[in-house]
Amino acid sequence: MKRLFAFLDDRLGLSSAIVPIVTHPVPRDVNWWYVFGSASLVAFMMQVITGVALAFIYVPAPSAAYDSLQFITSQQVLGSVVRGIHYFGASAMVILVGIHAIQVFLMGVYKFPREMTWVVGLLLLVLTLGMAFTGQLLRYDQDGYWSVFVFSEMVGRTPVVGWPIVQALIAGQTVGGGTLTRFYALHVFVIPALLFVFIGTHLYLVLRHGISEMPRTGVPVDPRTYRARYHRMVENGIPFWPDAAWKDMLFTCAVGVVVVALAVFVGPPTLNGPADPTQINTNPRPDWYFAWIFAVLALMPPGLENYVILGGPLLIGVVLLALPFVAPGGERAPSRRPWAIAAVGFLLLAMATLTPLGIQSPWSPIIDIGPLPPSVGQGLSGSALQGVTVFQTKGCHSCHQINGSGGLKGPELTYVADRMTPQEITIRIIAGRNDMPAFGGNISTDELTQVVDFLATRKMP
């Protein structure tokens, strides 16, 4: 056995190729901040393995995709777990790549000589989001279908190139039968191939320039002296394996355990009906990591929208790409880079506030809201009681809350009579304002009187 290994090792050159790589010297101060890159890599490998497993059964045809996924989820042995790992693994990969990007930005790792490591990393971030996005459609449920529709509309607004790009992406003039196989090819072949190539490049660059040391306040990067200083530092460093790598191993194992536990105990998301453009009783929502974009789209003042949808990603992309070339040297410590902290703080704050909003989406009328609770009509009679019915049939209830029931798009009307006179209410209903439709043409005089009579009773007792 030992002789067999010695033979293979000599002829294949295994340990002479691998040992120097895994034991390459790293700075002594490598700590828990360094685990996110390797964890992203492991998350990717988890996605490759479960993705290949799903492809054993999944049928990328519009007429069969949804059914094959239903089969995987409910009938295939451990299919729900495999799909669950792929789903939560995708979330894990988006989160880990995101944290890794934020961390190397905050610590100024993008500076000399690691500019291209940063550029390749940005590409990997974009490709990761591309995987998350294309994967949504493959579920081929209503959420996936309409998410792609919304994305196409956004890209389509780009002057000149937008519409051709959309047509090439969705294979036609609308999201339809040709779109699924295109997204399948992107999700399963094109983007993973690019990921393999650029992950390889990224790792090669990490080895070439060495793992960066922790930033130290008052020790700026000077491109003329950095290499010599780093060289001296790692001469006195530790081997990556196992002195530093055990932290990566521990963290990635923890990530794996959490993902599998979520897959087993929570399970993959339920499919919300097959993709069907004629089935309009639907409430499409993107996956949670895109919910903040969904919120931005709803809350943006319409006049600014095109600039934000198109200019925002472009501006962020250009700034992040230019960053290491504009600031290749200087302080790396976050404490000396207040703008870096401010930018990350703003990003995290925006995501933390917009993500729950995007999931709740209070700006949408609740189309199938149902009747008001019976307590609303209690003690009313005549015209005011009929007004309760008018309030429901005219859709007021879809946007306005009374006694805790109703949509959140418009102001709550539980005690509306405390702040508006019947005359003001009448004018508001007829003429509308801002997002309030003008009901002048949609409501009879009787109905108007009834609903105003009803609303006039809504006073704080």
Add this chain to the structure above:
Amino acid sequence: MKDEQPPSEEAIPAEDMAPSPPILAEEVSRRGFLSLVSVAMAGVAGAAVGVPVLAYIITPLLRPSPQEWFTIGPIDSFPVGQTVLKSIPDVSPVAWAGQVAESAIWVRRTADQAFTVFAINCTHLGCPVNWRGDADLFMCPCHGGVYYSDGTVAGGPPPRPLFQHQTRLQVGQLQVRTRPLGIG
């Protein structure tokens, strides 16, 4: 691991440099020629494969599907003043499309011989708008767009009225023309 040197710009070990005989002038031009020819051949081979593949992928741009007329139903099946949901074949049909072979339209008979047909997609970002007949409003479930019965914007982010399909009446039948997705 102290003997391990981090790679640097000039890290080509001397023993990797093949001991080469003195290079003559004509040999340099011969090498240059061979490099050029090799790269050119690779380029031609790459283009021979790449161009057809690229054209294959961007076919939807090169050959946009025609917009065709379809019969939706007899005129008399639509009561005047009502808005109803109907299906129309997809503008870019494929034989294996299953449920997505059809898309939907809102058909409104505005007068005895007049129809307005709306694309169901909100002009904001394309989600399907619902018709609330009692309220006389179209409502979008995504970002809160609301439209009046004539398709004009009543509230929310939509930048323009609902997109309309072309219509025509032929021997008592309503016909509607397919259209590409509208960009708001």
